[in-house]
Amino acid sequence: xxxxxxxxxxxxxxxxxxxxxxxxxxxxxxxxGSAYVEWGMNKVYAAVYGPRELYPRFLRRYDKAILxxxxxxxxxxxxxxxxxxxxxxxxxxxxVTRSALEPVVLTENFPESVINVNIEIVQxxxxxxxxxxxxxxxxxxxxxxxxxxxLPACAAGKVGGEIVLDLCKEEDNFGxxxxxxxxxxxxxxxxxxxxxxxxxxxxxxEALNLAKKGCKIIYExxxxxxxxxxxxxxxx
Amino acid sequence: MTEIDLISNxxxxYILNLAKKGEREDGRxxxxxxxxxxxxxxxxxxxxxxxxxxxxTKVLAGIKVDKGEPYPDTPDQAVMTTNAELVPxxxxxxxxxxxxxxxxxxxxxxxxxxxxAPALDMSSLVVREGELxxxxxxxxxxxxxxxxxxxxxxxxxVTALHTTKIPVLxxxxxxxxDMIPLPVIKTPxxxxxxxxxxxxxxxxxxxxxxxxDARLTVTTEDNGYVCAMQKGGNSEFTVDEIMDCxxxxxxxxxxxxxxxxxxxxxxxx
Amino acid sequence: MIYVxxxxxxxxxxxxxxxxxxxxxxxxxxGKNIYSTVVGIVYTDPxxxxxxxxxxxxxYVPxxxxxxxxxxxxxxxxKAIVDINSPYKGILDVxxxxxxxxxxxxxxxxxxxIVYAKVMSVSDSAVLYAKPPYGKxxxxxxxxxxxxxxxxxxxxxxxxxxxxxxxxxxxxxxxQNGTIWIKGKSEKEDLAIKAIEIINSESxxxxxxxxxxxxxxxxxx
Numbered sequence: 001x002x003x004x005x006x007x008x009x010x011x012x013x014x015x016x017x018x019x020x021x022x023x024x025x026x027x028x029x030x031x032x033g034s035a036y037v038e039w040g041m042n043k044v045y046a047a048v049y050g051p052r053e054l055y056p057r058f059l060r061r062y063d064k065a066i067l068x069x070x071x072x073x074x075x076x077x078x079x080x081x082x083x084x085x086x087x088x089x090x091x092x093x094x095x096v097t098r099s100a101l102e103p104v105v106l107t108e109n110f111p112e113s114v115i116n117v118n119i120e121i122v123q124x125x126x127x128x129x130x131x132x133x134x135x136x137x138x139x140x141x142x143x144x145x146x147x148x149x150x151l152p153a154c155a156a157g158k159v160g161g162e163i164v165l166d167l168c169k170e171e172d173n174f175g176x177x178x179x180x181x182x183x184x185x186x187x188x189x190x191x192x193x194x195x196x197x198x199x200x201x202x203x204x205x206e207a208l209n210l211a212k213k214g215c216k217i218i219y220e221x222x223x224x225x226x227x228x229x230x231x232x233x234x235x236x
Numbered sequence: 237m238t239e240i241d242l243i244s245n246x247x248x249x250y251i252l253n254l255a256k257k258g259e260r261e262d263g264r265x266x267x268x269x270x271x272x273x274x275x276x277x278x279x280x281x282x283x284x285x286x287x288x289x290x291x292x293t294k295v296l297a298g299i300k301v302d303k304g305e306p307y308p309d310t311p312d313q314a315v316m317t318t319n320a321e322l323v324p325x326x327x328x329x330x331x332x333x334x335x336x337x338x339x340x341x342x343x344x345x346x347x348x349x350x351x352x353a354p355a356l357d358m359s360s361l362v363v364r365e366g367e368l369x370x371x372x373x374x375x376x377x378x379x380x381x382x383x384x385x386x387x388x389x390x391x392x393x394v395t396a397l398h399t400t401k402i403p404v405l406x407x408x409x410x411x412x413x414d415m416i417p418l419p420v421i422k423t424p425x426x427x428x429x430x431x432x433x434x435x436x437x438x439x440x441x442x443x444x445x446x447x448x449d450a451r452l453t454v455t456t457e458d459n460g461y462v463c464a465m466q467k468g469g470n471s472e473f474t475v476d477e478i479m480d481c482x483x484x485x486x487x488x489x490x491x492x493x494x495x496x497x498x499x500x501x502x503x504x505x
Numbered sequence: 506m507i508y509v510x511x512x513x514x515x516x517x518x519x520x521x522x523x524x525x526x527x528x529x530x531x532x533x534x535x536g537k538n539i540y541s542t543v544v545g546i547v548y549t550d551p552x553x554x555x556x557x558x559x560x561x562x563x564x565y566v567p568x569x570x571x572x573x574x575x576x577x578x579x580x581x582x583x584k585a586i587v588d589i590n591s592p593y594k595g596i597l598d599v600x601x602x603x604x605x606x607x608x609x610x611x612x613x614x615x616x617x618x619i620v621y622a623k624v625m626s627v628s629d630s631a632v633l634y635a636k637p638p639y640g641k642x643x644x645x646x647x648x649x650x651x652x653x654x655x656x657x658x659x660x661x662x663x664x665x666x667x668x669x670x671x672x673x674x675x676x677x678x679x680x681q682n683g684t685i686w687i688k689g690k691s692e693k694e695d696l697a698i699k700a701i702e703i704i705n706s707e708s709x710x711x712x713x714x715x716x717x718x719x720x721x722x723x724x725x726x
Binding site: 032050053065110111114141148149150184185 | 514516517518519531533535540542543544560561562563564566592593594629651653709
């Protein structure tokens with residue numbers, strides 16, 4: 001199949017166009033902080049509990065809170081039903097999610113404690129880890145946990161020989177390369193970085209810059225979602 | 237945050253005293269459900285789905301339909317299995333790991349109501365007897381645990397079944413492009429009661445669950461038959477109380493059944 | 506240079522100001538730039554050159570001298586472990602809970618009891634003191650809101666809480682950790698709770714004091 005022709009992709013988007021994204025903050029009652037993200041066909045919930053007491057005790061750190069992240073997919077979220085419970089892919093994504101969020105959470109404010117981040121994918125369509133991190137960062141802010149910045153995440157990749165933004169399912173399956181990132185908007189620093197496929201140095205640099213552009217757009221949506229929650233009759 | 241789900245004595249006494257006066261913390265009548273919102277068919281990747289908001293309790297049910305071998309002792313019946321995931325996202329007290337006794341009880345009670353009604357005509361979902369049948373997965377994903385997961389999950393599962401579409405299979409048992417609705421013949425509805433002192437209230441809130449002495453879930457089907465019951469908690473019910481709950485379940489079940497059928501466009505003409 | 510209007514809501518990472526400002530809470534400095542670290546309300550004082558960002562949500566961190574209201578969650582040897590809505594537990598030694606030298610902790614408290622206490626010291630937990638005027642609270646109602654909203658419940662020089670006490674004729678103890686205890690006539694307790702709920706949900710909007718006044722005067726829930 002032709003994944004890209006005359007700069008138009010298989011789903012009608014231009015090379016630097018994101019799928020439709022909606023973000024809502026504070027959607028769950030029990031959680032200390034929460035968010036819901038719709039990103040293309042992806043539907044993702046994130047919930048944060050904490051800071052709270054950490055058990056077992058030997059995991060406690062005297063100087064900061066530890067971050068525990070759990071990425072999980074619902075059985076019905078994918079085409080072929082997935083057996084419940086963490087598979088190897090989910091465990092890896094949980095780990096890189098933690099590595100992405102840790103640099104922006106001011107964990108030194110809560111020594112000895114734990115901050116639990118839970119991401120549930122209820123419908124999946126390529127790019128769930130970026131949607132998850134995007135939702136998680138809004139949930140952390142919604143919980144009142146101090147952060148250096150919000151953390152937008154977005155992927156770029158090589159499809160039909162061209163560098164494009166935010167791969168959809170067909171592009172992820174049949175394209176040449178996928179490169180998800182998360183970026184600290186204040187500094188441009190990258191806290192999530194993975195890549196698979198084949199790309200030259202120049203292509204990687206182009207993909208990184210394109211993904212950073214995508215992150216900036218997503219950052220505005222994250223900010224808006226948090227402010228929207230508190231929009232009253234006279235503030236904003 | 238406490239290690240286990242504890243309610244303070246002051247809050248407990250408040251609820252008990254209110255119940256003695258015939259009142260509830262959120263102002264509801266004893267026989268009143270919280271606000272029920274159904275969002276059917278929102279997970280397009282699943283064959284059927286429904287998100288239920290019962291008060292603030294949120295449960296998402298997804299139906300996946302596959303094909304496979306029947307169980308050896310029932311070669312002329314489809315296979316159906318129900319699973320409930322009490323994911324850590326939904327409560328500060330849910331832990332990740334294999335299903336615990338709460339998750340298993342919830343899944344089996346929802347399953348029982350659906351299987352015994354019966355909601356599905358299991359013999360009509362057979363492709364080749366003894367060899368190939370439809371396999372139906374009911375997956376309950378709890379998103380926000382704020383009391384009465386039983387009713388929220390049952391309503392989500394049954395509504396999801398009503399939205400389910402399955403591919404027509406050809407003679408070899410391979411899916412064609414044509415889709416047909418899953419034949420749902422009954423709409424079982426569960427109704428859960430909490431016993432607080434000598435008072436029985438419907439659709440317990442989170443705090444009511446924390447103080448209850450016993451709970452009873454009664455599932456009824458379209459003709460007013462009872463198709464499943466489950467008692468929980470560490471106290472007792474009298475026979476009169478049980479009969480009263482059954483009467484109420486039939487009545488309330490009718491109302492909720494109407495809502496489910498109306499929402500999925502399946503009300504009887 | 507201040508970039509945000511006073512009383513506006515900001516989110517983490519937002520550039521609030523540049524220059525030599527004193528930063529009180531909810532923000533961090535990077536060079537001359539001052540960024541918000543929380544979702545909160547910005548209070549700026551251009552004369553005093555200070556910036557304070559009050560988070561709209563957040564867990565309580567115990568401070569020495571705070572009065573707190575918590576729930577006994579466990580009774581251990583000679584002490585009670587008290588949940589104070591915090592990642593840090595309250596520890597109440599039996600000797601700090603009773604004038605009686607031979608007191609036993611399980612005669613003083615049961616699991617689930619509500620305790621009004623003072624924070625004496627803080628390490629990896631908060632060491633509490635619960636002798637009179639502190640101690641176990643009986644009957645009445647409790648409500649828990651984010652600890653960041655407590656200053657609004659108290660009001661400038663205690664004006665808001667005095668108002669609520671006056672109109673509802675209730676005894677009210679306010680825990681810095683977000684839990685508030687109220688005792689009075691049943692309908693008056695409901696009124697006080699409603700007032701506190703409104704303060705919690707509308708603390709970021711203007712006209713709050715007027716709204717509370719109207720509620721209390723009309724006694725309409």
